[in-house]
Amino acid sequence: MTKTPTNWTGRDDAMVEQMIRRGASRRDLLKMLMSSGVAAAAGGSLLMRASAAVAATPVTGGTLRAAGWSSSTADTLDPAKASLSTDYARCCAFYNRLTFLDEEGQVNMELAESVSSDDAQTWEVKLKSGVTFHDGKTLAAEDVVFSLQRHLDEAVGSKVNSIAKQMTEISKVDDLTVKIVLDSPNADLPTILALHHFMIIAEGTTDFSTANGTGAFICESFEPGVRSIGVKNPNYFKAEGPYLDTFEFFAIPDNNARVNALMSGDIQYAASVNPRSARLLDSNDSVSTLISTAGNYTNLNMRLDLNPGEKAGFVEGMKYLMNREAIQKSAFRGLAEIANDQPVSPSNRYYNPNLPAREFDPERAKSLFEKAGLLGVEIPIVASDAATASVDMATIVQQAGSEIGMNLKVDRVPSDGYWSNYWLKAPVHFGNINPRPTPDILFSLLYSSDAPWNESQYKSEKFDSMLVEARGALDEERRKEIYWDMQEMVSNEAGTGIPVWISNMDAHTSKLGGLKPNPLGGMMGYAFAEYVWLND
Template identity: 90%
Template sequence: MTKTPTNWTGRDDAMVEHMIRRGASRRDLLKMLMSSGIAAAAGGSLLMRASAAVAATPVMGGNFKAAGWSSSTADTLDPAKASLSTDYVRCCAFYNRLTFLDEAGQVQMELADTISSDDAQTWEVKLKPGVLFHDGKTLSSDDVVFSLKRHLDESVGSKVNSIAKQMTEISKVDDLTTKIVLQAPNADLPTILALHHFMIIADGTTDFSKANGTGAFICEVFEPGVRSVATKNPNYFKAEGPYLDSFEFFAIPDNNARVNALLSGDIHYAAAVNPRSSRQLDGNDSVATLVSTSGNYTNLNMRLDLNPGDKAGFVEGMKYLLNREAIQKSAFRGFAEIANDQPVSPANRYHNPNIKPREFDPERAKSLFDKAGLLGVEIPVVASDAATASVDMATILQQAGSEIGMNLKVDRVPSDGYWSNYWLKAPVHFGNINPRPTPDILFSLLYTSDAPWNESQYKSDKFDSMLVEARGALDEERRKAIYWEMQEMVANEAGTAIPVYISNMDAFTAKLGGLKPNPLGGMMGYAFAEYVWLDA
């Protein structure tokens, strides 16, 4: 009979952890333990404990390669102009925000030591002392004032200009203290400052080719539309991290090529993997996946100011022609939740569950198209691999249309240049929106009359005024009621159809540690480079 020692010590645990790190298989370890007199059950328990310790213990060093799914020659290191996931990943690596959101969606301080207000209108931001930019300059409130004021300068072209406009005063109190006064009270300001666009840059910065920030990595190479290479910041202000020596990031637009690059070991991380690839990945011990549903979606945009979106009944007909269940099951292989044509997902506490998704009703759609005089008229629907699963969604829509006499022509265009040449411009096209933490941010970016990404050119004075009211409503129930009504307005009036909320799946080497879900999206809200490590 095998005798189990009672004096198994922490030193022995450390030995097993060391062997795991050196690549010993579970079978080899069990054989070793049993030959040493450890029962199989006890050995299995030990391995579980040691494996968990290995997974939770950061490892220093390593050169990390990750691939996103889209890139453009318009890629930028200017946080104010960032618009793609590739921009966000780089900005998170090179810069820091005043605050950030943790995996639970809670606001944590980053460059700010404290952010406080007595009335949610006048705010005081105190900075952490001794933080250095990559060029050796010490962070001060001058940098905060400059960074935030840039968003108010129309010539900059900031993507969050409409959100930043609520800041009516941004002033220096002392070297580490900044005063921010809002047009009206907004308790969401600390959350807003966690957006990727509100990264802090050095006072007076005009050259963004080198990304002089305070971030965990220093930019060594940046080739827009191609790649970036970064090295560890030796003077990083946080007590821990980054763990990696270097970080290379680029795009592989083709999903199969991205997955194959991971499986062959050419990259360590493949972002936004198509659910169709799950069969390839299942059962492969060398890779792992992280699935999260945080509000990302691909939507069908129909501009209300262009033909055919300007014809009564067209938008509503298209929403009834969307077979949401088919899109969920076929386009996303079940990795999605049915949506109700508005951007606030069930992951958000302000989501309105009373808005029921439109049923798939081709006959009702046909009646609406007939009244609009559009049956038989060729209507181009622009889709691209740049907008996740939009080609599959367009094909499902086209097939449904063909059965009722609707001539929808799928115009598949390349990923390169899609966001600059087709998104926001084509009469009928797809978008892909990353998660945002508050309804105020979503509506300000996408649906107010002056929204920079108003995909369907939806205009409503009532909607605009309601957003301002909700922003200043300190009564939580009143605020919730306003947001619920605004979601109804978007679902019924805007030219955007949101059939599902996507469950994002990232795939990565099993040697990767430290990865967690984040409410700002995949890749830990695009900030993964700072927090992950590679096990030896």
């Protein structure tokens, strides 16, 4: 009978962990343990424990090659202008924010030592001391003032200009203190400062052909639409990380090509993989996946100021024509949650659970199309692989329309140039929105009358005034009530159909450690490069 010794110690655990790191196989380790008198069941348990410890222990060194899914010649290292996943991933590696959000959505300090206010309108930002930019310059209050004020300059073209406009004063108090005064109280400011666009750059920066940040990596190479290479910052101010020596980031727009590159070992990280690849990935022990549902969605945009969206009944008809269950099961292989045509996801504490998703009702849609005089009229729907699963979604809607006499034509266009040539411009097209942590940010970016990404050109003075009221409401119940009403308005009035919340799936080598979900989206909220490591 095999006996199990009672004196198996933590030192022996460490020995097994070391053998795993050196490449010992599971079979060899079990033989060794059983020859030492460890029962098979106990040995298996010990190996699981040791393997988990190895995976959770940061390893220094190595190069990571990671592929996103979208890029263009408009790729930028200017945080204010960032708009694609590739932009966000690079900015997170080369720069830092004043604050950042952890996996629970809690605000943590990054460049800021503290962000505080007595009335949610006048804020004081204390900076960490001794932080340096990649060129050796020491971080100071002037850099923060410059970085934040850029968003207010219309000539810069900041993607968060409408959000930043609430900052009526941004001034230096002393070398490490900045005062921010808002036009009205907003308790969300620490969360807002965690957005990718609010990265801090050095005062006076105008050249973004490279990046001079305080981030975990120094930009060695940046080729818009091609790739970027970052090398470890030896003077990084955080106590831990980064663990990688270098990382290379680029885009492989085609999902199959991205998956094949991972399976063949050409890359170690494939972002936003199509759910149709899940079975193939599961069959490979050397590959793992990270699945998170944080509010990412692909939406059908129908501009209310253009034909056919300007005709009463068309938008509502299209929302009833979206078979949400079919989209969930077919387009996303079940890796999605049914949504209700507004952008605040169930993971958000302000989500309105009483707002139902529209049922699939082709006959009701047909009646609305008839009244609009659109039944049988050819209507192009612009879709692209650039917007996750939009081609599949468009096909599902097209098929449903054909059964009631609607002539919906799927106009599939290339990924390259989609965001600059079709998004926000075509009368009927798809968007793909990354998660945002607060309703105020979502509504300000996408639905207020002056929103920079107002995808359907939704305009409502009532909505705009409610947005301002909710932003300054210190009464939490009143704030929730307003946000619930605003979600209902968007669902019923805006020209955006949001059928499902996408469960993002990133695929990576099983040797990659440190990955966690993040409320700002996949790839750990695009900040993965700083926090991951490659096990031996």
